[in-house]
Amino acid sequence: MSFSTILGFLAGVGLFLGSIMLSSDNWWIFLNAPSFVMVIGGTFAATFIAFEPRYVMQALRILQSILFAHKIGRAILTNEVGRVIRWGYLTQKGGLPALEADAGKLKGQDKFLSFGVNLVITGYTGEEVRQILANTIESTFQRNTVPADILRHMAATAPAFGMIGTLVGLIIMLDNMGSDPSKLGPGMAVALITTLYGVLFARLILIPASAKVQQREEIVRFRNYLVAEGLALLAERKSPRYIQDKMNSYLDPSLHFDIDRQMKRGK
Secondary structure (H helix, E strand, C coil): CHHHHHHHHHHHHHHHHHHHHHHHHHHHHHCCHHHHHHHHHHHHHHHHHCHHHHHHHHHHHHHCCCCCCCCHHHHHHHHHHHHHHHHHHHHHHHHHHHHHHHHHCCCCCCCCHHHHHHHHHHCCCCHEEEHHHCCCHHHHHHHHHHHHHHHHHHHHHHHHHHHHHHHHHHHHHHHCCCCCCHHHHHHHHHHHHHHHHHHHHHHHHHHHHHHHHHHHHHHHHHHHHHHHHHHHHHCCCCCCCHHHHHCCCCCCHHHHHCCCHHHHHCC
């Protein structure tokens, strides 16, 4: 579970509800089913008009996934450098057959890494491996960030439907004002709730979710570029130490892989 995401959401909701309860005794007025239906229903309706249904459903599934921890952490980047360096030593000793035997277990576990290793084994040059994997990384990134675009679209749409709901409420309120002017205040309060729902839905859920989806895909893209560079260096038959230094140049110094340190530990 992504505890920071859950904690942030609960804190946002708690602060919002707490401020209401401290400011008013009549907090039930903030619960209004027609306003909720107007905002949520209108947002989803507009989204299904703007995008293909399968992409919308994908965005909703990814919206749930942000509650879980991301699979790629900082330590994994260091491990990727170590893995490519180990392959460098294997290739030095046993050639490409040794790399193929060791990387065979990747099939079904990491499709990108498996694809990259197959390019090296096939005999492509380092530059060819670099170009092919760069195309793969960018096309995958574009596909995987579509849900983030959809969530951003929903975030822009929700406040608009909140305003539409407010206008509908004002029209109804003004139509009834002649018969009972005393209902003007309560009617205005109910009308404004729809705008509140729209802004809250956008700012507390949709915009943070789209930002997290975008950030996670950028992390995956960075990891893939790191691995792609290592595989290209393998194809160029660079030494393990050169591979280490080149891949470490992409990373924060605190994440650098150190061959000498690993050798000492092995002893």
